[in-house]
Amino acid sequence: xxxxxxxxxxxxxxxxxxxxxxxxxxxxxxxxxxxxxxxxxxxxxxxxxxxxxxxxxxxxxxxxxxxxxxxxxxxxxxxxxxxxxxxxxxxxxxxxxxxxxxxxxxxxxxxxxxxxxxxxxxxxxxxxxxxxxxxxxxxxxxxxxxxxxxxxxxxxxxxxxxxxxxxxxxxxxxxxxxxxxxxxxxxxxxxxxxxxxxxxxxxxxxxxxxxxxxxxxxxxxxxxxxxxxxxxxxxxxxxx
Numbered sequence: 520x521x522x523x524x525x526x527x528x529x530x531x532x533x534x535x536x537x538x539x540x541x542x543x544x545x546x547x548x549x550x551x552x553x554x555x556x557x558x559x560x561x562x563x564x565x566x567x568x569x570x571x572x573x574x575x576x577x578x579x580x581x582x583x584x585x586x587x588x589x590x591x592x593x594x595x596x597x598x599x600x601x602x603x604x605x606x607x608x609x610x611x612x613x614x615x616x617x618x619x620x621x622x623x624x625x626x627x628x629x630x631x632x633x634x635x636x637x638x639x640x641x642x643x644x645x646x647x648x649x650x651x652x653x654x655x656x657x658x659x660x661x662x663x664x665x666x667x668x669x670x671x672x673x674x675x676x677x678x679x680x681x682x683x684x685x686x687x688x689x690x691x692x693x694x695x696x697x698x699x700x701x702x703x704x705x706x707x708x709x710x711x712x713x714x715x716x717x718x719x720x721x722x723x724x725x726x727x728x729x730x731x732x733x734x735x736x737x738x739x740x741x742x743x744x745x746x747x748x749x750x751x752x753x754x755x756x757x758x759x
């Protein structure tokens with residue numbers, strides 16, 4: 520009996536020792552295990568990047584009658600879409616053309632007569648045969664050279680501003696009367712030639728597509744002021 524108990528003790532002691540050693544080994548092993556490191560794949564591609572490249576490479580063909588409301592069309596990022604339209608800061612000007620039509624009518628060249636009103640210094644104050652003309656420069660400006668023949672031939676070279684009457688009713692034609700005013704030079708020739716300031720004002724009346732009647736008052740400020748009334752008819756032309 521004693522022998523049996525001794526054998527059980529001998530068997531139990533090594534078993535207990537083995538269990539303790541095994542538990543210690545497991546504990547040490549559990550403490551020395553390094554945490555697992557997760558390394559993300561290097562070839563991972565962002566879903567949003569793929570989607571953006573796919574949308575950017577898509578060709579969109581506009582169709583008449585449709586309105587694009589997609590944010591892609593509003594913010595495409597292309598230079599054409601982001602280009603800013605700057606307002607024009609220059610003043611529009613009428614093109615210059617020698618002999619062009621002004622708002623007062625066509626350019627013309629013709630003949631007429633001068634009737635002296637006052638003064639006695641140049642042929643502007645006498646009754647004389649006259650060559651008249653109008654040469655349009657812009658829509659509103661023209662030069663009107665004239666030659667009053669006589670003992671002391673006088674050249675009139677005014678630059679005029681042309682007007683046009685507008686009818687209050689937009690459905691009726693404007694009045695066919697085109698007034699003008701201007702300043703320039705009056706040049707007296709002869710033994711005592713002289714140049715003076717010229718002031719002029721008058722009206723043009725289109726007679727038809729080929730002829731224009733004109734009447735003007737001209738004042739030349741020589742040593743004495745000469746005033747004359749010019750009446751004439753011109754043949755219309757356009758440009759040179």
